Amino acid sequence: MRERLTVPASAVDEQRVRQAVDTAVSSYDPGSAALSAQVSSGVVRHVVQGLLGLAIVTAAIFIAVRIQLAFSSSPAPAGFDPRSIFLIPIIIFMLIGALLATANLRRAWILRTPPFVAEEQWGLLRTTLTQMTGQEPGSSRPLDIEAGRRRDLITHPGGGTVARGATRDGRMGPTWPDSSDIARLRREARGRAAKAAVIFSCFLVLGSLVIGSFVRLGVLPVLPFVLLGSGIAAVVIIGSMRVCDRKLLAHPAAIPGEEQPYRLQVEDIDVASLEPWCAARRREDTWRVMTAAFWPPMAVGFLLAFYAFAHFDTEAIFDSSPSAPQLPLTTPVIVSLTIALALLTLAIGHLWARHRDTERRRRAGLV
Incomplete structure (x- = not known):
């Protein structure tokens, strides 16, 4: 929503106001600030996603060039070359990466x-x-809305003041979202999750088409991409569920600050909200542990995929009996090691989350 400042037309001439505003804006010097304040998280997220799109374009171009070189090294059939069908999903993948980056x-x-x-x-x-x-x-x-003492009539038509509890040392606690805030935040989170799911589904389908074509030809093993794809899918699903969690939205870990979001500590929480806030932080740690449990499949899948591409023979596509690169370990051993690493990560994460919750509750005086 755009913000505006207004002054009475009878108090000062409009031309003087415009000149003063232009002079103030042109003479403004932001000075120096910490890097975390200069760069917002939204900018970093979009830059990373843009670089990911460029990486997708680069990878698609690399694969297309290698396939084209393989085409040129073998005689082409008369008329339509059916081998060019392999380039269609790669070109689509390249276009989506370019759109994502742009x-x-x-x-x-x-x-x-x-x-x-x-x-x-x-x-x-x-x-x-x-x-x-x-x-x-x-x-x-x-100012009273900025300070959190009164509800904004745009988002809360009923208006009303904000009730804030006192902390253990007598300070005013944060303003927690009410039911309408939580409903709005959940709708926004579901919208973002739906967009992410659509984008991820497009990449998953296109990736399956591209990689699946090479797997069906027998020149790439299927296990690395199954591990990598399942790990990424699980992380995306867990992340979507986490941002829609009502308990986390009702008692967030951070609130808006003057320059950047302020991360709440136990000492900042009012007495009545200590128990639900600690429970929300425990739920947040649980989501993190569940996400971390799928890091081993992603890591193993990525390393095996890198190994497979490093030993990928383009000319093998046109052999009568192509063979995929042999993985360094057998499939049962790889699967067993991946499951063991995931369970170990889950156990360590559970102990970590329980220790953090115990320490947090001790500081809050709930233990």
Whole structure:
């Protein structure tokens, strides 16, 4: 939502206001700030996704070039070459990677202004207009709403004040989302999860078409890609369920801060919310442990896929009896080691989560 400052037309001339605003904006110097404040998490996420898209394009081009070189080294049939069908899914994969890179890098460029710069400019304009008119300008963000003392009428038509509990040392605790906030956050989280699921499904289908064609030809083993794909799918599903968790949305781990989100500590929580907040943090750690349990399949699958591509023979595609590169270990051994690593990760993660929960509750005085 766009924010605005307004001043009475009778208090000052419009041209003077525009000149003062332009002068204030042009003379603004953001100075120096920590790197974490200069770069928002949204920008980093979009840059990483954009680089992932570029990596997909690069990989698709590499595979297409190798296949084309293999085509040129063998006689082509007269008329339509059926071998060119192999290039169709690769080209589609390349186009999707290019679209992903373009969309995310464009979004990162739009979000390049750090949050603290926008807030400082907002305060600078407010000060400038106050000095010109001799009174506080009207704001689309009233101070009591900014401070969390009153609900925003746009998001909460009923309005009303915000009840905040006291912490153990007498300070005011954070403002927790109410039922309407939680419902809105869940809708937004489900929307993001649905978009991520659609994008992941497209990549999964295209990847299955590309890799599956080589597996059916017998030039690549299937196990590495099954491990890698299942691990990534599990991580995506768990992540989607985590962001929609009502308990985590009702008692978040961080709240909006002046320059960047402020991560809450036990000492910042009001007494009445200590128990549900600790339970939410335990649930959050449980989701992390469940995600970490699928890291071993992803890691093993990635290493085996790298090994298979490193020993990939392009000319074997056109052999009458092609053979896939032999993996360093047999399939039962690889599967057993992967399961053992996953169970070990799960056990260590469970102990880690329980230790963190015990320590957190001890600090909160609940143990």
